[in-house]
Amino acid sequence: MAFLSLSGIRKEFGEYVAVHNFDLDVEEGEFVSFLGPSGCGKTTTLRMIAGFELPTAGSIRIGGEDVSRVPPNQRNVGMVFQSYALFPNMTVANNIAFGLKMRKESKADIKTRIAELLELIHLPQAADKYPYELSGGMQQRVALARALTLHAPLLVMDEPTELPEGSVVPLDIAKDWDGLDDADRARLHEALDEAERDVAAGRTATEDEVLALLQAIR
Numbered sequence: 001m002a003f004l005s006l007s008g009i010r011k012e013f014g015e016y017v018a019v020h021n022f023d024l025d026v027e028e029g030e031f032v033s034f035l036g037p038s039g040c041g042k043t044t045t046l047r048m049i050a051g052f053e054l055p056t057a058g059s060i061r062i063g064g065e066d067v068s069r070v071p072p073n074q075r076n077v078g079m080v081f082q083s084y085a086l087f088p089n090m091t092v093a094n095n096i097a098f099g100l101k102m103r104k105e106s107k108a109d110i111k112t113r114i115a116e117l118l119e120l121i122h123l124p125q126a127a128d129k130y131p132y133e134l135s136g137g138m139q140q141r142v143a144l145a146r147a148l149t150l151h152a153p154l155l156v157m158d159e160p161t162e163l164p165e166g167s168v169v170p171l172d173i174a175k176d177w178d179g180l181d182d183a184d185r186a187r188l189h190e191a192l193d194e195a196e197r198d199v200a201a202g203r204t205a206t207e208d209e210v211l212a213l214l215q216a217i218r
């Protein structure tokens with residue numbers, strides 16, 4: 001059975017149908033990306049997977065369990081929001097620690113985990129900064145770190161490959177992502193290397209092009 005299974009997912013906002021009966025099966029370790037024009041329902045679908053929107057019809061199963069009506073904090077899904085959604089009044093460290101504190105992890109463990117994640121996102125000096133002091137790309141990396149804190153078996157990233165000006169760090173992070181088997185990882189590296197060469201050569205690798213490359217994996 002697939003690890004994540006969407007069947008007949010539909011989302012209506014009033015009269016408007018944002019997602020039409022969508023089916024998708026994702027196996028454990030698979031990396032899948034959605035590519036489509038603005039407004040086609042990508043964010044709405046990802047938010048339904050993470051539990052921030054309830055489907056009007058259809059069901060969502062994770063690990064064989066029907067989670068269609070389960071609230072987000074009980075789904076064990078890490079999510080990076082399209083708008084990053086960092087808490088503006090909290091430092092970077094506290095943003096990252098939020099889920100760990102909710103779970104009442106020990107102070108020492110939280111401190112270690114924050115340091116590891118700040119290294120991973122290449123922002124070791126940013127612990128005490130506030131989101132408004134960071135660039136958009138940096139905020140995005142903090143949002144990624146926050147989504148990784150709980151080691152959720154499913155990570156949902158809304159437009160994570162958007163390239164912050166002059167930086168290819170998100171691509172490096174994607175390369176280190178360990179939810180992949182060796183064959184998928186090799187293909188991912190190839191696709192990301194190609195995107196990086198485009199960026200280095202001054203050819204614009206737009207978000208859509210990078211997503212298209214990633215989509216080649218699935």
Ligand SMILES: Nc1ncnc2c1ncn2[C@@H]1O[C@H](COP(=O)(O)OP(=O)(O)OP(=O)(O)O)[C@@H](O)[C@H]1O
Pocket residue numbers: 013016018036037038039040041042043044045082
């Ligand atoms: N809360 C809401 N209330 C009403 N309509 C909504 C709501 N959220 C999304 N929509 C509508 O649903 C459609 C799909 O939106 P969604 O955000 O899923 O698109 P998207 O594919 O993520 O687009 P983009 O690439 O621009 O991020 C859009 O027409 C949008 O206006």
Ligand SMILES: [Mg+2]
Pocket residue numbers: 042043044082158
């Ligand atoms: Mg979107």
